[in-house]
Amino acid sequence: MKTKTFPHGIHPQELKEATSHTSLQPLPAPEKVIIPLHQHFGSPAEPLVKKGDEVFMGQKIGESKSFFSACVHSSVSGKVMKVENYNHPLGNPVPAVTISNDGDDRVFPEIKKHKNPLSLNPEKIRHIVKDAGIVGLGGAAFPTAVKLSPPKDKPIDTIIINGCECEPLLTADHRLMLEYPDEIIQGAELVRIATGAEKIILGIENNKQDVYKLLQKKNYTFPLEISLLKTKYPQGAEKNLISALLKRVVPRGGLPFDVGVVVQNVGTVKAIWDAVNTGKPLYERALTVSGAGITSPKNLIVRIGSLFQNAIDYCGGLQDSANILVMGGPMMGLAQGTPDVPVIKGTSGILAWAEPEQITEHNCISCRRCVTHCPMGLVPTQLMKYSKLDYLSEAESRGIMDCVECGSCQYSCPAGIPLVHWLRVGKNKITDLKRKKSA
Amino acid sequence: MPSKSVGAEYIKGLWEENPVFRQLLGMCPILAVTNAVINGIAMGLATYFVLILSSVVVSSIKKLIPSQVRIASYIVIIATFVTIADRFMAAFFPPISKSLGPYIPLIVVNCIILGRQEAFSSKNSVGRSLVDALGMSTGFILALLVLSSIREILGMGTFLGHQVMGAWFKPWIIMILPAGAFITLGILLAVALVIESETKKRKN
Amino acid sequence: MNLSARMIVVLTAVGLISGSLMAVVGMLTKDRIALNRQQEIEAAILEVVPGTDTSEELFTEKNFTIYGGKNRDGNLIGYAVYTSGTGFQDIISLMFGTDPNITKINALSILEQKETPGLGAKITDKELFLRFWDNKNAGSALSLRKPAVRSQDELAANEVNTITGATISSDKVLSIVNQSLEKLKQIKQAGKLISEDNDAE
Amino acid sequence: MTNNRFILKSSPHFKGKDSVPKIMYAVIISLIPAIAASFYFFRIRALLIYLLSVSACLITEAVFLKARKKPMHSLWDGSAIITGLLLAMTLPPSLSLEIVVIGAVVSITLGKHVFGGLGDNIFNPALVGRAFLQVAFPVAMTTWIPPVTNQINTATYATPLGNLKFQAAAAQGALTPLKDLFWGNIGGCLGETSAVALLLGAAFLLYKRAIDWRIPVGIISILTVFTGIFWLTGPDKYASPAFHFLAGGLIIGAFFMATDMVTSPISPLGAWIYALGIGLLIGIIRLFGGFPEGVMFSILLMNTFVPLINRYTRPRILGERSTH
Amino acid sequence: MDVLIPILTMGALGLIFSVGLAIAYQKLKVEEDPKVAIISEALPQANCGACGYSGCRAFAEAVIKGEAETNGCPVGGEETIIKIAEIMGVKAGEVVKKIARILCHGDTEAAKDRGIYLGITTCYAANLTGGNKLCPYGCLGFGDCVLACPFDAIHMGGDGLPVVDGKKCTACGKCVEACPRNIIELVPLAQNMLVFCRNLDKGIAPKKACKNACIGCGICARACPEAIIMENNLAIIKDYKKIDPEKIPAIEKCPTNAIGRLFKEDEG
Amino acid sequence: MELLTLFIAAILVNNFVLYYFLGICPFLGVSKKIDSAFSMGLAVTFVMTITAVVSWMINHWILIPYNLDYLQIVSFILVIAALVQLVEMFIRKISPPLYQALGIYLPLITTNCAIMGLALLAALKDYGFAKTVVFGVGSGLGFTLAIVLMAGIREQLDLADVPEPLKGAGIALIIAGIIALAFTGFSGMIN
Numbered sequence A: 001m002k003t004k005t006f007p008h009g010i011h012p013q014e015l016k017e018a019t020s021h022t023s024l025q026p027l028p029a030p031e032k033v034i035i036p037l038h039q040h041f042g043s044p045a046e047p048l049v050k051k052g053d054e055v056f057m058g059q060k061i062g063e064s065k066s067f068f069s070a071c072v073h074s075s076v077s078g079k080v081m082k083v084e085n086y087n088h089p090l091g092n093p094v095p096a097v098t099i100s101n102d103g104d105d106r107v108f109p110e111i112k113k114h115k116n117p118l119s120l121n122p123e124k125i126r127h128i129v130k131d132a133g134i135v136g137l138g139g140a141a142f143p144t145a146v147k148l149s150p151p152k153d154k155p156i157d158t159i160i161i162n163g164c165e166c167e168p169l170l171t172a173d174h175r176l177m178l179e180y181p182d183e184i185i186q187g188a189e190l191v192r193i194a195t196g197a198e199k200i201i202l203g204i205e206n207n208k209q210d211v212y213k214l215l216q217k218k219n220y221t222f223p224l225e226i227s228l229l230k231t232k233y234p235q236g237a238e239k240n241l242i243s244a245l246l247k248r249v250v251p252r253g254g255l256p257f258d259v260g261v262v263v264q265n266v267g268t269v270k271a272i273w274d275a276v277n278t279g280k281p282l283y284e285r286a287l288t289v290s291g292a293g294i295t296s297p298k299n300l301i302v303r304i305g306s307l308f309q310n311a312i313d314y315c316g317g318l319q320d321s322a323n324i325l326v327m328g329g330p331m332m333g334l335a336q337g338t339p340d341v342p343v344i345k346g347t348s349g350i351l352a353w354a355e356p357e358q359i360t361e362h363n364c365i366s367c368r369r370c371v372t373h374c375p376m377g378l379v380p381t382q383l384m385k386y387s388k389l390d391y392l393s394e395a396e397s398r399g400i401m402d403c404v405e406c407g408s409c410q411y412s413c414p415a416g417i418p419l420v421h422w423l424r425v426g427k428n429k430i431t432d433l434k435r436k437k438s439a
Numbered sequence B: 001m002p003s004k005s006v007g008a009e010y011i012k013g014l015w016e017e018n019p020v021f022r023q024l025l026g027m028c029p030i031l032a033v034t035n036a037v038i039n040g041i042a043m044g045l046a047t048y049f050v051l052i053l054s055s056v057v058v059s060s061i062k063k064l065i066p067s068q069v070r071i072a073s074y075i076v077i078i079a080t081f082v083t084i085a086d087r088f089m090a091a092f093f094p095p096i097s098k099s100l101g102p103y104i105p106l107i108v109v110n111c112i113i114l115g116r117q118e119a120f121s122s123k124n125s126v127g128r129s130l131v132d133a134l135g136m137s138t139g140f141i142l143a144l145l146v147l148s149s150i151r152e153i154l155g156m157g158t159f160l161g162h163q164v165m166g167a168w169f170k171p172w173i174i175m176i177l178p179a180g181a182f183i184t185l186g187i188l189l190a191v192a193l194v195i196e197s198e199t200k201k202r203k204n
Numbered sequence C: 001m002n003l004s005a006r007m008i009v010v011l012t013a014v015g016l017i018s019g020s021l022m023a024v025v026g027m028l029t030k031d032r033i034a035l036n037r038q039q040e041i042e043a044a045i046l047e048v049v050p051g052t053d054t055s056e057e058l059f060t061e062k063n064f065t066i067y068g069g070k071n072r073d074g075n076l077i078g079y080a081v082y083t084s085g086t087g088f089q090d091i092i093s094l095m096f097g098t099d100p101n102i103t104k105i106n107a108l109s110i111l112e113q114k115e116t117p118g119l120g121a122k123i124t125d126k127e128l129f130l131r132f133w134d135n136k137n138a139g140s141a142l143s144l145r146k147p148a149v150r151s152q153d154e155l156a157a158n159e160v161n162t163i164t165g166a167t168i169s170s171d172k173v174l175s176i177v178n179q180s181l182e183k184l185k186q187i188k189q190a191g192k193l194i195s196e197d198n199d200a201e
Numbered sequence D: 001m002t003n004n005r006f007i008l009k010s011s012p013h014f015k016g017k018d019s020v021p022k023i024m025y026a027v028i029i030s031l032i033p034a035i036a037a038s039f040y041f042f043r044i045r046a047l048l049i050y051l052l053s054v055s056a057c058l059i060t061e062a063v064f065l066k067a068r069k070k071p072m073h074s075l076w077d078g079s080a081i082i083t084g085l086l087l088a089m090t091l092p093p094s095l096s097l098e099i100v101v102i103g104a105v106v107s108i109t110l111g112k113h114v115f116g117g118l119g120d121n122i123f124n125p126a127l128v129g130r131a132f133l134q135v136a137f138p139v140a141m142t143t144w145i146p147p148v149t150n151q152i153n154t155a156t157y158a159t160p161l162g163n164l165k166f167q168a169a170a171a172q173g174a175l176t177p178l179k180d181l182f183w184g185n186i187g188g189c190l191g192e193t194s195a196v197a198l199l200l201g202a203a204f205l206l207y208k209r210a211i212d213w214r215i216p217v218g219i220i221s222i223l224t225v226f227t228g229i230f231w232l233t234g235p236d237k238y239a240s241p242a243f244h245f246l247a248g249g250l251i252i253g254a255f256f257m258a259t260d261m262v263t264s265p266i267s268p269l270g271a272w273i274y275a276l277g278i279g280l281l282i283g284i285i286r287l288f289g290g291f292p293e294g295v296m297f298s299i300l301l302m303n304t305f306v307p308l309i310n311r312y313t314r315p316r317i318l319g320e321r322s323t324h
Numbered sequence E: 001m002d003v004l005i006p007i008l009t010m011g012a013l014g015l016i017f018s019v020g021l022a023i024a025y026q027k028l029k030v031e032e033d034p035k036v037a038i039i040s041e042a043l044p045q046a047n048c049g050a051c052g053y054s055g056c057r058a059f060a061e062a063v064i065k066g067e068a069e070t071n072g073c074p075v076g077g078e079e080t081i082i083k084i085a086e087i088m089g090v091k092a093g094e095v096v097k098k099i100a101r102i103l104c105h106g107d108t109e110a111a112k113d114r115g116i117y118l119g120i121t122t123c124y125a126a127n128l129t130g131g132n133k134l135c136p137y138g139c140l141g142f143g144d145c146v147l148a149c150p151f152d153a154i155h156m157g158g159d160g161l162p163v164v165d166g167k168k169c170t171a172c173g174k175c176v177e178a179c180p181r182n183i184i185e186l187v188p189l190a191q192n193m194l195v196f197c198r199n200l201d202k203g204i205a206p207k208k209a210c211k212n213a214c215i216g217c218g219i220c221a222r223a224c225p226e227a228i229i230m231e232n233n234l235a236i237i238k239d240y241k242k243i244d245p246e247k248i249p250a251i252e253k254c255p256t257n258a259i260g261r262l263f264k265e266d267e268g
Numbered sequence F: 001m002e003l004l005t006l007f008i009a010a011i012l013v014n015n016f017v018l019y020y021f022l023g024i025c026p027f028l029g030v031s032k033k034i035d036s037a038f039s040m041g042l043a044v045t046f047v048m049t050i051t052a053v054v055s056w057m058i059n060h061w062i063l064i065p066y067n068l069d070y071l072q073i074v075s076f077i078l079v080i081a082a083l084v085q086l087v088e089m090f091i092r093k094i095s096p097p098l099y100q101a102l103g104i105y106l107p108l109i110t111t112n113c114a115i116m117g118l119a120l121l122a123a124l125k126d127y128g129f130a131k132t133v134v135f136g137v138g139s140g141l142g143f144t145l146a147i148v149l150m151a152g153i154r155e156q157l158d159l160a161d162v163p164e165p166l167k168g169a170g171i172a173l174i175i176a177g178i179i180a181l182a183f184t185g186f187s188g189m190i191n
Helices: A122-131 A172-179 A181-195 A209-218 A238-246 A266-278 A308-314 A369-373 A380-388 A392-397 A408-412 A419-438 B006-014 B027-032 B037-061 B067-092 B094-103 B105-109 B111-121 B126-156 B178-203 C003-048 C120-124 C167-189 D020-067 D072-076 D079-089 D097-111 D125-136 D160-166 D178-183 D195-208 D214-233 D241-246 D250-257 D268-288 D295-312 E004-027 E034-042 E056-065 E077-088 E123-128 E144-148 E174-178 E204-209 E219-223 E245-251 F002-013 F024-029 F034-063 F069-094 F096-101 F103-110 F113-124 F129-157 F169-186
Strands: A032-036 A060-063 A078-088 A091-101 A158-163 A199-205 A224-229 A261-265 A284-290 A298-303 A324-327 A334-336 A349-353 C054-061 C064-070 C076-086 C091-098 C104-112 C143-145 C159-161 E098-102 E154-156 E162-164 E184-188 E193-195 E228-231 E234-237 E259-261
Touching (some): A122 A181, A158 A172, A172 A209, A181 A199, A181 A209, A199 A209, A261 A266, A298 A308, A308 A349, A369 A380, A380 A392, A380 A419, B027 B094, B027 B178, B037 B111, B067 B111, B067 F069, B094 B105, B094 C003, B126 B178, C003 C064, C076 C104, C091 C167, D020 D195, D079 D097, D097 F169, D178 D195, D178 D241, D195 D250, D214 D250, D214 D268, D250 D295, E034 E077, E123 E144, F002 F129, F113 F129
Parallel strands (some): A199 A224, A284 A349
Antiparallel strands (some): A078 A091, C064 C076, E098 E184, E228 E234
């Protein structure tokens, strides 16, 4: 079958067999949930509750006035124990609401169903999405309401639903597509209505043939095109996906808006459908718990605010040899120091395996594998050196800010150089400098 | 102006402010004429002569020269002495003069000389300028001597034309060629820096 | 005195003084330098036309001079040709001598060269190169023996030896000599050699 | 469960199987046929030169790593061994052994460590050593002996290219037969003589994708075109492209030296420019220069251009509008 | 006559040259920062390029623009450097002498690791991955400040914390900028009492992370409320001059030694 | 044809920097960035061309006729200095952009031994007018080539882990040595 793809990129081991055939199952809500108020890209939410407050499941507990933000909802019903800093999978502790679960899952009474979701107007859909605290569930946690509000001068013609799940090990999106195809497609239709686009393209990597066949059979009446893509990393990266499917190139520093496209993850569109159809805000998500270090890998639907430990315990606990714990996929995920961190909206996977404790780093021999594989057309080894030596303006002029940190360069680097880490250092330093200048 | 003792004024040219190793001045002659020790010495002496005399002259007439034409005047003064040195060599040491080619006349644009006039002689008394010039040119000769010795010994197995290496030694012809000159001087500069930082460390 | 005037006066004065100084030095060294040059030429002539007592310039143009060497009796005993051409790196200036009839080359002397030291520069080496030029047949163009041989006996009458490893430099010297030899013959034939003593022929 | 059981590092957490030593050892393996050929043609001398060159390179490398407080595992990444092998392969078999050692020390010192070690060097280390020796000991470096399998009694034996340049072999019809060039039954540098052995190794490297195919292809095609034009205009004066392809150091240079990743350009376009430059320079030097062989100089010369080539042939960033 | 020609030639050359210059100076004068001329004057005018600029004037311009260091001319030697510095120098008024202080006592023994850190060993890089230490506020111990110090005044102590050499520190602030966790501060040299912690959490979390963390208990603030206040669970010395020497023992009752004197022997 | 060989030889074979060691100070000093190295190279080429013309005129119209060869040094340097200064002032006045690109390198060139060396070498080799000019242009381009190559390499080496004592002039000289080594490949090419 003819598949589409983008230039460069890599093909790491997929390792998806462990979970690709296990259906999604709900993780029992733990006794207490710790819900960080900052789980998304943008400004943090302010707490709406205080210690001792009684909350319902789905009740809004955090909100920000900023446009670039998302609300936070309680994932259980119970009592607020404290609002205090707590460990966060993204690094530094942030304020979090700890709620003791009364086990009743009493749904917030103000939650409303919408009878005929597909006939709602765009404004309404955006409003519901914003109110439901939906963010991109692919990992970046970009507020979805923002994505649904393209600037007036940039008309959107195509909605791309990202079903690639190009990261190794992860299969939660795969399962979602198999188990909730109608929700996903209808959610996509809602996005199309909200943005005024003409068509929807669902991109799936060709290692998910079963999904492709299932969806072909369904014969949806929406303006939907299902496209098979080559199994290649990072097929799911926004700009590369657009180039693979539409042969359109997002300009440097630009957004998919600039070429008339909105990209949404399958999990996100499902959440949109749920929010509009049933009124359910985003308080749980599908994720994969897998890797050689997990005793029995599973795909779970997890309440936001459950601890990693809860999910791992449910999957039989960690193997003794496991010495790395990662949130997200192995290519872009974040290594965790402890399982005592809450699941957040951006947690697409909890992975563990055994990693060698010694990294042998050789000198860069300019083998240009990083250049060959960089999906963004950068020269990572050079950027790495600029970053290392603090030549920030050179790094910037040679495109360090275009780096999406996909890790293709480092994956293919025979010298074992932590390229991505260096590039992140450089990018952050440049951002710091700009912030300082504008301040 | 910080006043140094006469001794210190002299000594600084040998190492601390050695024109070649520390200040990277006069690179062209240093590279070009050091393929044999004799050439190096001749070049050094010519520079010595020019630097000292022009330093004395410049420092003694410094007050008369308006600053706008001082560079021009210095050049004329230096050029005069260079011409004298050049003619003298051509007349009495024709083989050396021949092998040095245009490099004796080029002393006139040697940064060491013009630089010292501007930096020192134009501001200091005749005596101090003389001492400074002596120090600087000794430092220059020293550098020429070191480089030319290395190059001649390795490149031809001789020192001042006398065989010093045994018959087993195969001369490294590269040393008398441009490539060898560049590489040797590069390594010498590094050695000078190492010595400098070591002595600094010891002082601390 | 305003600034411009002072500038002009001072610089002119400096110019004048240095001019006089240089004039003096110029005068003092001029003869000596000319003498050096002459001695060098004379030594070379003596080398390539042995037995020369006096010599005179018979023909001259840019970078090409024919000297006539005369013995004590004033008889022409040979021509010494000063010539130059491009070598491996730079110009090679040399002198070679012939008998008055230009039938043989007496000897070769290299005056100036900047060939690779230790390699091409061996063209100045008597033992390795120059001795193979003694008494060569000048009737036709000379040729180079490649690869090098060790003794004079192995060479033909119009063959000269190569320097091992410096074939090009040897070749260049050969072609300079061959060209100049041809030129010498032509000039002589055309009778352009001035003040030639006809008796010598 | 203790707090510090887990490894902390930045993504990505997966890594491909390629490693620097693997790449380097692939190159070493690819050199084996040519090395074996040189043992066959030059016997014990070949062995001695290889041993000395490689061990001198390794010792020099070790001294520098130690002095500069660099990780010692770099010693065995294979790069010093390759330098030693390539240097030895480009030396005349009759070279005296202390010169071999000087060459090896110079290769590692001036070719590599003055720039900061592997990866930072601008020039191919083996070629720096080789060029140094060529200029330092010109006579020793141009004195050849015939292979033991082809005993011709001449005191001064010349390489096929030397014959072409200095004996006007083309005019006399005395060009070394292509068959000898192909099998390597000729005089020349240790590892350069046998074209077939080198091509075998090159095929392995190309199969392993350890080298950029554009570079040898570019060099060989431009040289073929260049020498071909002259050959067609005067076959009695110039040698055929096939001769130029098989003779001298072209194959080892094009496949094993010009392709050195550290010293060749990054982008594909850059690789083409670089390769064309090398091929053209080889042609010019072989046909008009003072030296019979120009591979070494050409590669070194183009090495100096690599930073400029890299600067002006940077790959286009995704979404970047062309400025032209 | 022969003697006169060179003399006249030289005289003429000098004359033409100086006249040309004189005219040029008047006709072709270009306005510029007078400082450039002054600095140019102070330079050797060798135009040798040893400074990396295209000439003495270019170097002077670079100095004025702040691109080049005042000691960038290797030819002129010390005198030139002093002169340029004098021209460029702004006379510093009487200011309180400050020194950089490391406000963290999370040494290798006190502060726990967050995991086995295998990333790039600089503080900045470690901080991006959440740090190698359990305490999210404390010193990471990779010595970015050491590298940043242009005066060689900071080095890593044996306990994994940087040490500032008071004699060499010029309070330039480079280390303050370099520290990704902002635990270095320029403090008046005379200030002896400091809070050696930046942890904003309360109670167990800081205690778990580091033995020497400020747990926000407020004992010190209660002992000396006029000088010390609590803010975001952290003790802050508002005004060290107001600390009553008699209250020091009470302040130093801190259960974790997060607040204390630098040199106990100096005071009562 | 002769002029062409002279031209190529001046660029490649007898390169001013790599063969004659002339102009080393700017070669080391202004070779840190490619852009400034290129401007410097152009400025040198420009001045060299002028110098070639002017020095030939002085030599053949004044010095040789009056037998004043010992005034070569002083007259060449004075005229070059004056000329360069005038050109500099002139450019500065009429075209500030050109001054920024080229002019700022001019004062540095006055005392550049490459310029003086050109005048002296041309006189020494007794070149005719056309040859002198070709020699001047060729040598200038040769200088440009060398300095731009050097700058390219040094920009790249900026990212390298060059041993501390070799940083700066040390490594630059060694690179120059290796480039000179590579350039020996061209020797013997002039016929």
